[in-house]
Amino acid sequence: MSSLSEPALPLYQRVHDAVMACIVSGDLAPGAMLPSEFDLAAQYSVSQGTARKAISKLEQSGLVERHQGKGTFVATTTPETSLFHFFRLRHDDGSQAIPQPLSESVRRRAANAKEAQVLGLQSRGAVFEIARVRCIKETPVCYETSVLNADLFPGLKDRGSLPNALYPLYQRSYGVTIVRADEQLRALEATSSVANMLAVDEGAPVLEVERRAFDIVGRVVELRFSFYLTSQIHYSVSLK
Numbered sequence: 119m120s121s122l123s124e125p126a127l128p129l130y131q132r133v134h135d136a137v138m139a140c141i142v143s144g145d146l147a148p149g150a151m152l153p154s155e156f157d158l159a160a161q162y163s164v165s166q167g168t169a170r171k172a173i174s175k176l177e178q179s180g181l182v183e184r185h186q187g188k189g190t191f192v193a194t195t196t197p198e199t200s201l202f203h204f205f206r207l208r209h210d211d212g213s214q215a216i217p218q219p220l221s222e223s224v225r226r227r228a229a230n231a232k233e234a235q236v237l238g239l240q241s242r243g244a245v246f247e248i249a250r251v252r253c254i255k256e257t258p259v260c261y262e263t264s265v266l267n268a269d270l271f272p273g274l275k276d277r278g279s280l281p282n283a284l285y286p287l288y289q290r291s292y293g294v295t296i297v298r299a300d301e302q303l304r305a306l307e308a309t310s311s312v313a314n315m316l317a318v319d320e321g322a323p324v325l326e327v328e329r330r331a332f333d334i335v336g337r338v339v340e341l342r343f344s345f346y347l348t349s350q351i352h353y354s355v356s357l358k
Contacts, residue, residue: 129164133172136162141181141192141295142335148194148289152182180297181334194289204285204299207259207346208354215351217252217260219282224248224275226268236330236341237267244268246275248284251315259351261315262344270294270339284340285331294339299331303353312345325353 127135137158140146153161158169173190176182184190207215228242237245245265252260264284266274271292281287288294306326313320324345331340346353 129162130168130171130175133158133162133164133169134175137172137176138181138334144293146192148192148295150192152190152192154189179334181295193295204283204296206354208352209350210352212354215254215259216282217254219280220251220253220256220258222248222250222280224277224280226275229265233265233341236338237265238337239267246271248274248280254350257350258316258347260344260346261312262342264340264342266340288339295334296331296339297334299329301330302328306345308345316345316347318347322347324348327353 137146137152146152152158152173155166155169155173158164158172159166162169173182173184177184177190181193182190183193205214205216207217209215225247226244227247229237229239229245231241233239233245234241234243237243239245244267246268248264248266250260250262250264251258252262268274271288271294285296288296304326306324307321308316308318308324310320312324313322316322316324325348327342327344327346329340329342329344330338331342333339
């Protein structure tokens with residue numbers, strides 16, 4: 119971290135981009151401590167206020183975390199934070215519902231047209247598909263498929279059983295940090311394949327959630343389709 123590019127950008131944005139580039143490249147790994155605001159200001163020949171504004175923007179994006187009295191660190195995705203931020207299911211009493219994998223398969227295949235377009239792949243590019251049935255108290259409540267660019271996740275198919283929360287695995291083992299997810303929801307009738315996975319009749323009502331998960335440079339790295347049975351749980355969203 120020593121030089122600034124794009125002179126037309128505001129100074130704080132240039133410092134922000136320089137630090138983010140170090141995070142993306144792995145020079146600043148998850149959990150690594152950032153230089154102090156004073157040191158960043160000296161390093162990039164900017165004011166301490168400019169350095170502070172750059173770090174604040176990184177914090178707002180979820181890329182770094184401030185720890186009072188200790189410093190600022192590159193954010194680490196843990197199973198707990200991943201479940202809290204990206205699992206939106208709630209029981210009737212409002213408590214968080216965390217379905218556990220009941221079955222799982224991982225296969226490598228060619229992307230279809232939509233997957234290739236969303237993930238930025240060449241036509242018929244290679245993807246991994248993770249298919250899971252999730253349950254609560256051994257009752258199926260969700261069938262999901264997660265599609266990933268195979269080049270970003272080498273060896274995924276050979277890892278064996280995957281953890282319940284996938285995003286910490288993406289970060290820890292592949293250097294892919296998920297910082298946000300965009301979702302679209304709609305009510306559908308279960309197709310025969312979805313109904314079979316969820317052990318319900320074809321045509322039963324399900325909630326489909328299409329998710330596009332983005333990494334720190336704005337790439338869509340996961341396209342996920344989840345089909346929920348909502349007779350026992352709610353999909354909860356808090357608006358601010």
